[in-house]
Amino acid sequence: MPNPLYDALFAPLATRDTAFLTLPDSSTISGAAFLRLCQQVAGALVAAGLEPGDRLAVQVEKSPSALALYGGAVIAGVVFLPLNTAYTPDEVAYFLGDAGAKLAICDSRKAEALTPIAARCGSTLMTLDADGTGSFADAMTAATPRATPANRTGRDLAALLYTSGTTGRSKGAMLSQDNLLSNAVVLRDLWRFTERDVLLHALPIFHTHGLFVATNTLLLAGGSMIFLPRPDTDALIRWLPHATSLMGVPTFYTRLLDDPRFTRDLVAHMRLFISGSAPLLAETHEAFEARTGHRILERYGMTETSMNTSNPYDGERRAGTVGFPLPGVELKITDPETGETLPQGQIGVIEVRGPNVFMGYWQMPEKTAAELRENGFFITGDLGQIDADGYLTIVGRQKDLIIAGGYNIYPKEIELELDEAPGVRESAVIGVPHPDLGEGVLGVIVPEPGASPDTGAILAALGQRLARFKIPRALEIVDELPRNTMGKVQKNALRDRFKDRFKP
Ligand code: MCA
Ligand code: AMP
Secondary structure, three states: OOOHHHHHHHHHHHHOOOEEEEOOOOOEEEHHHHHHHHHHHHHHHHHOOOOOOOEEEEEOOOOHHHHHHHHHHHHHOOEEEEOOOOOOHHHHHHHHHHHOOOEEEEOHHHHHHHHHHHHHHOOEEEEOOOOOOOHHHHHHHHOOOOOOOOOOOOOOEEEEEEEOOOOOOOEEEEEEHHHHHHHHHHHHHHOOOOOOOEEEEOOOOOOHHHHHHHHHHHHHHOOEEEEOOOOOHHHHHHHHHHOOEEEEOHHHHHHHHOOOOOOOOOOOOOOEEEEOOOOOOHHHHHHHHHHHOOOOEEEEEEOOOEEEEEOOOOOOOOOOOOEEEOOOOEEEEEOOOOOOEOOOOOOEEEEEEOOOOOOOEOOOHHHHHHHEOOOOOEEEEEEEEEOOOOOEEEEEEOOOOEEEOOEEEOHHHHHHHHHOOOOEEEEEEEEEEEOOOEEEEEEEEEEOOOOOOOHHHHHHHHHHHOOHHHOOOEEEEOOOOOEOOOOOEOHHHHHHHOOOOOOO
């Protein structure tokens, strides 16, 4: 039965007895063994009563079994919904409820907190730990492996990935099999991935970057991955000599450059370094080339669209730009007010259309209509400019968004919490330059008259509710927030005032 994503990415593993994954202890998992793991997952999903189109929510540490959950979901035709391991139970509750997840799989140490939440959302809860144990692992052993993939078309949903929203509520981006597969085909060809490639994989696997850009592309190319649980610089340096390529967020590259062991000799054999998810500073690009002789290839994408643009493989990889639209992707710069296409060279909103563009937000027709035009163009909310040679530069964001270490953080979500804190009249959350993460989250609060808010207690309370990466690295107390004549908080003025807050 057809299942395009399975047929292209997973079926070829059946005859592969060479390594697909190399683990930190140097052990390997062959392609065929990984496929068997995926088939066991699929068997357990079917045994748990999941049918094609049902949602599987997953919040587990990175491991081969965790990756096999994705493969098993594809085989079973189940919609894969990966969640950041940093999310608190409160945050997970929203995703389970909104997606109507039939099954949720979490690490055993989170099971106690998630049990009542899953029950409330009508989801069955099972566990899977990074060492491959847990109630779902037991179910995998007990079930009959499912080798025949569920019948799916390219238009069927493969994944539901949540992105935060400027108004606080996260939106589930519906990604079809075709969305994922078309992007993998383009990236394999453009970046020249082949079966000889060994990708050093140190990204999390709950986002597009580590899950689809990295894994799908390598699966399609027939390559292998050194699969590290964390982006630890020591481990990167230990494993780089065994890799041909690395995909990372800019923090990977700045951390490597800070380490004297990261030398030209260490990476002389490497074929490709790719960066994305957050802006790579031109100075990092240049320092990297000076140190290693390699020019990092920067690309640009989003959860809703997977990858949109890339610097060229052969031509000039231009620092500070994200290159050209990918083959099959149309890109235009429009006027934010009128939606009209702007002349080349002008700054406007980046809009994209192509087989990579998602099918809309899960059960949010209004939000879908506001961002995905009827003619198929998706309004990214990023501001860009195309130079005379066709290179796109991202010059800013229309959306109020902070990107720290490649994670998106929506200030509104944190402001809503801060505004409720004792002694706080109002707040503004901004991103300011951070030497390690690119941007660091800074909270600015105005106290109630006569109050002296306890910033330590406020941050501790926030930590109970929001993932740690969203928690401001510091809180500043001010008498009032700068506002324009319309009464809108001028975040630019705040960003300027506190721009050196995280300077070393
Ligand atoms: C960890 N912390 C962070 C972040 N990561 N704080 C802000 N932003 C972050 N990104 C906090 C932890 O909560 C902890 O706080 C402290 O920093 C140290 O955490 P640790 O786990 O040691 O950090 P790390 O393992 O060194 O990770 C930093 C990292 C990581 C390498 C930047 O966040 C990372 O791998 N980022 C990649 C994210 C990614 O894949 N993004 C793609 C999404 P405390 O000390 O208080 O406990 S975007 C996407 O998919 C689109 C489509 C695209 O274009 O790619
Ligand atoms: P996400 O919602 O996590 O998929 O994040 C997508 C956002 O990350 C985009 O809308 C951009 O703002 C940003 N982004 C991704 N790649 C780059 C890049 N190379 N340079 C600048 N911003 C990027």
